[in-house]
Amino acid sequence: MADVITVMNLGWQYAPLLEGGQPVTGLSNVSCYVPEGYFTGVVGPTGAGKTTFTRALAGVIPHMLDGEMSGFVRIAGMNVKSTSVANISRKVAYVSQNPQWQLFASTVEEEIAFPLENRGMPLDEMKKHVDDVMDRLHIAGLRHRDPTTLSAGEAERVAIASALVAQPDVLVLDEATAALDADGKRDLFAAIADMRRTRKMAVMLVDQDTSGMARWADSIFLLVNGEIIRRTTPDIFVREQALLESVGVVTPQPDDQAPSWAVEKDRPADVAIDLSHVSVDYPDALPGQAPALNDVSLEIARGSFTAVTGGNASGKSTLVRLFNGLVRPSHGSVTVAGRKVRRKSVGQMARVVGYVSQNPDEQLFCKTVRDEIAFGPQKLHLKDDEVRRRVNEMLGLFDLYAIEDIAPSSLSYGERRAVALAATLAMHPDILVLDEPTAGLDRRLSGRLLNILARLNREGTTIVMVTNDRVAIGRHCSHVVRLDGGNLVESGRIVPVSATTRGKDGGRAA
Template sequence: MQVHKGWEQPIIEIENFSFSYEEIDKQPLLDGLDVTLNPNEVTLLMGASGSGKSSLALCLNGLYPEAVEGISSGDIFFLGKHIQDCERGELTQKIGIVFQDPESQFCMITVEDELAFTLENRKIPASEIFGKIESVLKAVGMQRFIHHKIHELSGGQKQKIALASVLLLEPELLILDEPTANLDPVSSLEFIELVEAIQEERQMSCLIIEHQAEDWLRLIERVLVIGMDGKLLADDAPDRLFSEQQRLLEQEGIFLPEEYSGGFEGRKRYNQTVPAEKTVLSVRDLSFSCKNQNVLNNINIDVLAGELIAVAGENGAGKSTLLQLMAGLLEPDAGDIFLFDRPLKKWRENKLRKHMGFVFQNPEHQFITDTVYEELTFGMKCNGYTEAEMENAADLWMGQFGLREHRDNNPFALSGGQKRRLSVATVLDVSPDILLFDEPTYGQDAATTTELMDYVMELKAMGTAIIFVTHDMNIVDAADRAIILKQGGVAFSGVPDTLWKKTKMLYEARLRKPARLRQNRRESHVYDIIH
């Protein structure tokens, strides 16, 4: 059911629109979409990972299909004008996109230069540039960072600068593509509150692409759902959709907000097996610095066989660095790491990788081949698997993670969610003694998250130690032990149920309680977390 606001002209009209990446695709990625987006309306776009949500956003602002040599049919109108009749660059200014990874849209080194670059492209007079930069930085709460280098900012700060850059375009439609996926829980809430305030002030239309709707509920007026078949499955008000269409949403692998589901199956509390008293990995007096800045100081951790540990903390707390040190990808300045009582630095690389698997935060950092199949079988080939064994194992993982139809595709051509699933699958060809995951569930739909967690729990039951670096408090809630990093040290190490009672420490570490411990929409504002 499409919602129209009076007789105002729609911002976007999509009529029987289809899109494919290649002529040989059996099924269009987007198939016969009919959608209208209205002025001053906040719309949530949902769908399973790989259903074409980001591709649709890039079609709306005219970058696709040309940029990827794709194929489209049907029509898209912007304020009544067919997008094919718009001048080059016109739509990218009027329809601004903030991507999941803000670094992908930065061109310059400093905040000031990045924002000035945007204004120069708009041919804004030099005399007006500084004033506009000051104004937009004030709007996003980043005035004092004007001279900072972008790479030195936290994840949340980078996302605010990405938003500021888009706001300088003065767009009619703002598209946010999973903008909080890489942010710690408090930074995520702060960003949502910022978007809410800016939208109310500027009366912009907003299209938000997001897997988890919970914290956006107070903003959104409509929810669109794209199915895995590329068709529009739903267009309705949030309360009606989440109340009356739960079966449809669960079939499509879409997260239901906690207040509507009572806890989606993918976020359930698992019945834990007691970890064996066998130490797999030991971290002793570990310290590490980068560019003369201390990142980690005097870290001590023991990891037991069959234990699931969740490592959490704010952006920049050193979580990914700790994981890379544990994996032997970085060398500590001081201290030692032991795998089965043997110093990590004394392990040969090929032997180490048989005992330990590592999944990077950025999936592209671990891709080394030209096809999905080759990526899945590369490790197997190195370990002496036969062709038949590799074929069977690869087919199993491609089926498990929804990648069969992408068997011969280049890993770099996959969607963000598909890349993440492939990166996880590549370390599951054997059952190592310890698996290290850096944000394995970000950008994933409910079905894939559930499958991953179920498989992780199977490995755990067989004695594999699992370490997750995560911002997802529901994942932390399912762990045997939570480790919270703050200011370079371990601020907490213990069972999650004890962690949730430490309200002050949670907020200082920019974390929050899991969904099961919140009442309806309470704690959906930063103020509510503090009080």
């Protein structure tokens, strides 16, 4: 069986972004081979070099980023160093950690059709391919939507569809399941399996969620500190579970190990966030299109740790963006800490509500990690000694001292998420809102973050966290809000399932 990917002694150093700074090592002496048709999973801790590795396979490195490459990469018969990204993309489809970066067309249908248009495919044949991949990923209903209006999960599905439609020789996915709900993950793996049956497409998947690759992958690469230290098979998740967990890789766990809990209706005596009949319409909504949120009335208790759950496009991100004014209601009112949000600017609300979005790049703009964390406290006009104390506290909590003088833009996705979280926590907000905060973080960092949030909550901070992680909800959250299709389905206090009768009115086992 021929190798479709050959990597020999690959090294990459990112160019210093600060004058007089040192290059940042992304990869060191990486060598591997992937046969055609193979599904390879790539695992490793945050900052291990996984994203850098996928960029090298797609030609982003060395053609689109500053730095120095050593060694050799051949993919689908092309030498990456001497082949343009445009030519590589004819055989290699790449979905990055942030799919919004890759979406630029005016409608979803045009976005998915673009790779086929570039190849001059006849219109009738193109339409057949586009319809087929949209059906596979269950996104036909998004056909005429503007990609900029999509939720993170919807954007991920569209980016994957755009990659699959061209039937590439190699599919490279960097954290492609992070924003997908359970249905989206099933659709992705089913589509990949079907394409591998009909053609010898190789798949390279980087993911913190190892459950899919444990079932579907042929081989596993373990990356640590920029080097592949294991080239093995999926039984590593059982055979070397202790090693994986020691470096921060989450190994697949049986569903029955997740804590069981139920939801009981609860009317808080002290309300931190109050929504009254709130609806949010999509910008440039199509005729008959349902709103992003539909007549939601909700009270979130002061001092609670509330999880916001639901599938892709259920309205989770829209809901939490109401709390600091990033989204304004089309109808109804939002009151946070006694303030009518409609009358306040985002800057004014930032003094009360600390918000961390799904995309850390929306929040990072300073020259160094230290400057990024200091920015918020400085805007609060704190004394220099207090600013330094808070910065050092966050550097220690998130283990960021080794990268404190590095530009956030040069960090891995997981590291950028950690910096965005640290920068928000440094402001000590009364209400902390986090949208999928553990996505892209390894086991070590996600566990540390959840423990930090639990401690802050015990000290009085009201926390709202968008997540579908049932284990995290059961272990750390006091309340839950569940959305579906923009509608509030359920809200209330979380109780152990043993303390409630299954099926009893007012409680639903989760």
